[in-house]
Amino acid sequence: MSVSSGKASNPKTRVRRQPALGVYDRDTVYQILDEALIAHVAFAVDGSPFVIPMLVACRDDELLLHGSTASRLMRHLAGGADVCVGVTHLDGVVLARSLFNSSMNYRSVVVFGRARAMTRSEDKLEALRVFTDQQFPKRWDEARKPNDKELRATMILAVTIDEASAKVSAGPPQDEEADLELDIWAGEIPLRLEARAPVPDPLLKDLPVPESVHAFRKRFETDV
Ligand SMILES: Cc1cc2nc3c(=O)[nH]c(=O)nc-3n(C[C@H](O)[C@H](O)[C@H](O)COP(=O)(O)OP(=O)(O)OC[C@H]3O[C@@H](n4cnc5c(N)ncnc54)[C@H](O)[C@@H]3O)c2cc1C
Numbered sequence: 001m002s003v004s005s006g007k008a009s010n011p012k013t014r015v016r017r018q019p020a021l022g023v024y025d026r027d028t029v030y031q032i033l034d035e036a037l038i039a040h041v042a043f044a045v046d047g048s049p050f051v052i053p054m055l056v057a058c059r060d061d062e063l064l065l066h067g068s069t070a071s072r073l074m075r076h077l078a079g080g081a082d083v084c085v086g087v088t089h090l091d092g093v094v095l096a097r098s099l100f101n102s103s104m105n106y107r108s109v110v111v112f113g114r115a116r117a118m119t120r121s122e123d124k125l126e127a128l129r130v131f132t133d134q135q136f137p138k139r140w141d142e143a144r145k146p147n148d149k150e151l152r153a154t155m156i157l158a159v160t161i162d163e164a165s166a167k168v169s170a171g172p173p174q175d176e177e178a179d180l181e182l183d184i185w186a187g188e189i190p191l192r193l194e195a196r197a198p199v200p201d202p203l204l205k206d207l208p209v210p211e212s213v214h215a216f217r218k219r220f221e222t223d224v
Pocket of ligand 1: 012013014015016017018088090104106107108109110164165166167
């Protein structure tokens with residue numbers, strides 16, 4: 001991936017609006033991608049833009065996407081079309097004294113790349129294992145693996161991370177000096193994704209909550 005040393009190497013990924021929030025080092029970009037559950041995948045078909053939300057996993061310099069072999073998105077991208085993938089973690093709502101300076105705190109990444117479809121069953125299975133274990137640690141070992149029919153119906157795309165940028169907004173509101181004297185509450189409301197208590201399938205046999213569920217919930221533990 002051509003991001004490094006805190007500078008955008010490509011004008012396409014250089015953050016222009018609020019450039020101070022632009023971050024280009026590999027560690028920041030990959031940390032944001034590694035934490036992602038979902039991504040928004042953008043592509044153009046016959047000049048029309050589309051954005052589709054989907055699950056995502058990150059492996060080395062690639063993003064892994066999976067979907068039906070019948071999916072328009074998957075078939076289109078498998079042909080090597082340009083793709084842009086966005087990942088966002090919303091960390092808080094920032095209320096300034098003025099509406100103009102009110103904003104969000106977030107960590108987001110925009111990736112530009114190309115997809116290739118995996119064709120060999122062994123590669124697809126291994127990608128699905130990585131995908132599952134990254135998102136739901138230990139679930140691959142617990143669950144029934146895809147059979148041949150299910151594997152044939154599933155397309156796995158590896159999107160090369162050719163170019164990427166991160167944008168990180170954190171901290172208190174940035175009010176105008178003159179507004180600081182106003183009697184208006186200002187501050188941040190932190191936000192977090194929460195994994196609540198699991199609800200067993202009504203058809204479930206009498207089984208304990210497995211390790212994967214505990215591991216998944218741990219990802220979203222809050223301190224409140
Ligand atoms: C949760 C959230 C809420 C937001 N709400 C608003 C809003 O309401 N209004 C608003 O104007 N903006 C909002 N932003 C910021 C928005 O994402 C854009 O950064 C901003 O609008 C500038 O767009 P632009 O096309 O002018 O960016 P430019 O700076 O011209 O984009 C140039 C390049 O910078 C990179 N880049 C731009 N934005 C991001 C990003 N967010 N993350 C990673 N790389 C990026 C991309 O590679 C892009 O190609 C929000 C961002 C987040 C994450």
